[in-house]
Amino acid sequence: MSKRIVSATINGEVNEFLVEPYHTLLEALRNELGLTGSKEGCGNGNCGACNVVMNGQLVNSCCVLGVEANGATITTIEGVAEGEQLHPLQQQFLEDAALQCGICTPGFIVAAKQLLETEQDADEERMRHFLAGNLCRCTGYDKIIKAVINARDVMRSTAGAR
């Protein structure tokens, strides 16, 4: 097997990189592009720590092959903040102490952003349903859900003000 060239728009920039045909998108992001914010907790789609958004869909990047990313548009945790401006979810996670060890945090923020961007009125029940694919072992989820609720309110008020 030889490496394949993959071209993808990642966090707003076109990237061209080489990837082994058997490598996952997660491995490509972490090892070829240095984007180590996406984490591997299980390698089989059970934990959500590697969540990225690919072509508008939330995916476990450990279950996508790197070559499948050819031509795709991808947002990782590294693309969530805009310059120095944290996303409301990032700010709420900090203010609401929604992380302890922090290893699941990138996946949760990417997943919650996808939820709030597509369903700005998501309630707690919907959040718990949508985020059930993201495992956290430290927090018991209480402060994570509260941070997502608070971020939703901030995002709604900002949207309303526009």
Place this chain on the structure above:
Amino acid sequence: MVTTDKPAYKVIGTRPIRPDGIDKVTGRAVYGADVNLPGMLYGHMKRSPHAHAIIKRINTAKAEALPGVRAVVTALDLGPDPAALPDLSKNILAGDKALYRGHAIAAVAATTDLIARQAADLIEVEWEVLPPVLDVREAMLPGAPLLNPNQHTRTPSGPSENASNVVAHAAVAFGDADKAFAECDAIVEREFSTKMVHQGYIEPQSATAVWNPDGQVTIWSCTQGAFPARQNCSAILGHPVSKIKVVPTEIGGGFGGKIAVYLEPVVALLSRKSGKPVKMTMDRVDVFEGTGPTPGTSIRAKLGATKDGKLRALYADLAYENGAFAGSAANYATMCIASGYDIEHVKLDAYDVLVNKPRTQDYRAPSAPAAAFAMEQLIDELAIKLNMDVEQLRLQNSCKPGTRGPMGMPHQAPGHEECLRQAIASPHYNSPLEGPNRGRGTASGFWFNVGLRSSASVSVQPDGGVSLILGSTDIGGTRASLAMQLAETLGIPYEEVTPTVVDTNSVGYNDVTAGSRVTFGSGMATVEAGKNVIKELSARLAPTWQVPVEDVEFEGGVFKSKDGSKSGTFKEIAQAIVGRGPGLTASGSVNAGFLQGGGFSHAIVDVEVDPETGKVTILRYTCIQDAGTAIHPSYVEGQMQGGAVQGIGWALNEEYYYDDSGRMVNSSYLDYRIPTTLDVPMIDTIIVEVPNPLHPYGVRGVGEPGIVPPLAAIANAVAHATGVRQTQLPMNPRRILETTSGK
């Protein structure tokens, strides 16, 4: 938050943003597997497919011949077990016998991860498969397959005559339990069992090493304790401690499971052999099968009281799985099971038992939750027998200052009574629970908390800010809780303190981040370092002010001359003295002893049991815990909530599920199901603050006590919902249906 006589603090008790927060919400924080070095090789472990088997021969020739392979190591490369750390090397790489499925046998370093995996498959092992022993009580029987034929039981009267899987029998006795039971009006007695469970940290173990030709070794690891990891690597490798530098990365959860070393000595060896940096990262199956979960248990317990509700006597026989090698699991249970109560007559027999499962390790308040699962259910049943409110029964018998605590030592300022009072006064306890198939349960928990050794340094910067240099790895916000204690000591804003966790060459010794000890013990070292900064600044200030040094006073962040003629804030003085003078670094080092005063927690839980499916739903959960002084209340709540939800998982779902051959059949997150967002409600918290007299700000460790009550609290709730007592974990739908059908 409930507080008793708290001093007026400026920083302590506030909820600032943690210093490492932005790195962790933006993906910048570097965890174990994120370490990458130029020219790095990838390591992979060959593991035993058998639970119990003699290794007759290992042939690595084919693996070594595979193009891309740079080094292969086996137990032969490790040398003999260090005497001070028995069995440590044998667990890192098995030599003559594999004692559990997943036991590491050999390791490979290669230019790619794929080649390393292929090479590991090419290592040939000739096995003689032995029957495994998997049940703790069966392993104790004469004639059971022996894991170690040279193992004799340590007993109070010396080693046992015959070899046995029982490593140790600890006997603890106060008063005369046998006689006291005869005087009891109500006695409850039951047999309980719990299954092996895993800490379940989301980040798998990862370690990277470089062994330089001059003997300098650098190891990056997501360990809970860089210094103990260095110590263990030194012992295993026979290499001087001072030649090994361990760099702690961010750590993606541990809960006790990342104290032991697994990969660190192996990647160091592979680097030595290959001359290249080597990284090895576990996958999730490796984590379940090859690291240390917490023991399954079998506990027989008996509790008696007189009719006025006075607890008189407790007997417990506690058998804890140690897994493949000796641990000290059951002993911790004897330190916790009765420590919440004033019970005159106590007799405990505790057994550590080898079984063909991974060598067990600590998991958040190790051994206490299973002991409380037994004890707190017996109290619940006793209250029913005595026709008393269970919380009143607990309160009536709760320990007080002076009551015998762990290891027979008297409690100093135990918070159990206050936790119970707050539980009884809580909105949850005072709201009715209505509806069919629903029940409410309560339970208390105790964990003894440890102190141990810590060091910290403080450097004063030219602009008056301070750098706090720490050696305790930050697993859940301790950079913040330590920076806050320093800010309080120096009388400066929290934002003026920049904490950094450094490697083992850059700060004094720190024991593990475990035992709920960092905010307590490393807090003491930090406060001492802060006081030494004040002392040094005062000494340098005196000649400038032309006053004797004893006339320089410091209070509330302000230096003053005794006559009041001169004064300056910490920042002003620091700028003047350090901004223009030589640098200033001061350190604090403490040995905070083994015990730090202990912590109590309590839980109230409402459940609904589906009579058709057997599924237990947690409707409402309140945890109450004594934090001594809550430095950062949000992170105290976080510890309480996290412990509660791990306990919910332990109670309802989690277990190592073995087939008869000793193979764990559920070694993925899909099948070993930890709680998800859908499985739990919001977790309400009530922080109690009974200051700990052993810490300058009254801190108690808060990490562990929260996981102790939920197993029993949920079992009590299920019993009240269904009328059937649950003595075995997990209370999954199958068990609930089996125990309640026809009831």
